[in-house]
Amino acid sequence: MCATPRGRSLAIKAFMLCASLGSKGRFWSRSGVIGSTAFGLNNERHRTAQRQADATTFPPAEADQSLRRFLTLTVMTRFITRLIWSLVTLLGTAVLTFLLINLVPGDVARVIAGPKASAEVIQQIHARYHLDDPLWKRLGHYLRELCQGDLGQSFVTNQPVAEAIRTRLPTTTALAGLAIVMWMLLAIPLGVLTATRRGTWVDRLVLVGATLTLSLPAFWLARMLQYWLSYKLGWFPVAGFRGFAHLLLPAATLAILAVGYYARLIHTSMMEVLDSPYIRTARAKGLSESAVLFRHGLRNALIPVVTVLGMDVAGLLGGVIFVENVFALPGIGTLAVQSVFNLDVPMIMGVVLFSATAVILANLIVDLFYVWIDPRIEQAT
Incomplete structure (x- = not known):
């Protein structure tokens, strides 16, 4: 074949092509190994030198520290951003609450002084609380005092609003905390039990109970429990x-209203977790069923539960208002209802701002709580 001119030309082109590919490290023989041994050695020296240069330029320890600094900076940036938006939310809540209350028809001075007050007394109250000033001027005066930490004084009792909230805060905090502990102690076992016995009568019974408890009004349930368990039975x-x-x-009243919902939430989350590959791996290793459920499954299943719990603070405060008034507890809920009936504008705005602050702080605490409950976030930070 090479004897013809065309054969010699093809042979020369093939040789030149092989030499070109061999110089670039892409010349392979029929057996699949590099055709040039010398080039293989040179290529190995090049890779060794490159690894040494990479090790000199980017040590593993420094790279790990750089990654940690980057992740920490990311978490701090996210936290600061959330904090800034929280302040914006509080400012918007303050402005909206002020406008809604002050645009309601009626004379606050007449409510404060009573229906038989003289015109001079009404005029003094208007001058004392700047009620004759334009709305924008009163709003600016309120925001200026709010930035200084002054929530104003009650129109009815002349007590500082911050002091009134601080006095009643321990009762409301104890009630809400005890209710959360009660319903979580019931919801976690029920959710895990129904997740492991899906489709059985236990699962259906908990589902029906959850639907019923979600449909109950807080004030009606509080009245029924108060009448039967306190007045009739004396327990x-x-x-x-x-x-x-x-x-x-x-607290039991609030827990009954929430336990069914959280039991179903844990049930749904546990079913997703139990179908995960790492749960099958844990069982294949011979771990006990309780260790698989509570050590490996429940911790990951609680992540969406914690999220919902942080968002449910607003709903919990709404239930606390009714329950505290039914049982005559000296909490913030009772204070809110009394201030509305008395048209006590500073007290109403103070309670609303406190409630908004509680919701925002609860969500920030949930974000920090993720670091403990989610191992992936803990390793990243």
């Missing part, structure tokens, strides 16, 4: 607050 105090025993029935 709990009827009303008032003198100790821990007076919080048990109000």
Whole structure:
């Protein structure tokens, strides 16, 4: 073949092509190995030198520290951004609440002084609380005092709003905290139990119970429990607050309203987690069923539950308002209802701002709580 001119030309082109590919490290023989041994050695030296240069330029320890600094900076940036938007939300809440209350028809001075007050007394109240000033001027005066930490004074009792909230905060906090503990202690076992027995009568019974408890009004359930368990049977105090025993029935009322929903939420989350590959791996290793469910499954299943719990603070405060008034507890809910009936504008705005702050802080705490509950976030930070 090479004897013809065309054959010699093809042979020369093939040789030149092989030489070109061999110089670039892409010349392969029929057996699949590099055709040039010398080039293979040179290529190995090149890779060794490149690894040494990379090790000199980017040490693993420094790269790991750089990654940690970057992740920490990312988390801090996200937290600061959330904090800034939280302040914007509080400012918007303050402005909106002020406008809604001050645009309601009626004379606040007449409510403060009473229906039989003289014109001079009404005029003095208008001058004292700047009620004759334009709306924008009163708003600026309110925001200026708010930035200084002054929520104003009550129109009815002349008590500082911040002091009134601070006095009633322990009762409301104890009630809400005890209710959360109660319903989580019931919801977690029920959710895990129904997830492991899906489709059985236990699962259907919990589903029906969850639907019923979600449909109950808070004030009606509080009245029923108060009448039967306190007044009729005498198991709990009827009303008032003198100790821990007076919080048990109000907290149980709030827990009954929420336990069914959280049991179903944990049930749904646990079913998704139990179908994960790492759960099958844990079972294949011979771990006990309780270790698989509670050590590996429940911790990951609680992540969406914690998210919903942070967002449910607003709903919990709404339930606390009704329950505290039914059981005559000296909390912030009772204070809110009294201030609305008395048209106590500073107290209403102070309670609304406190509620908005509680919701925002709860969501920020949930973000920080993720670091403990989610191992992936913990390793990243």
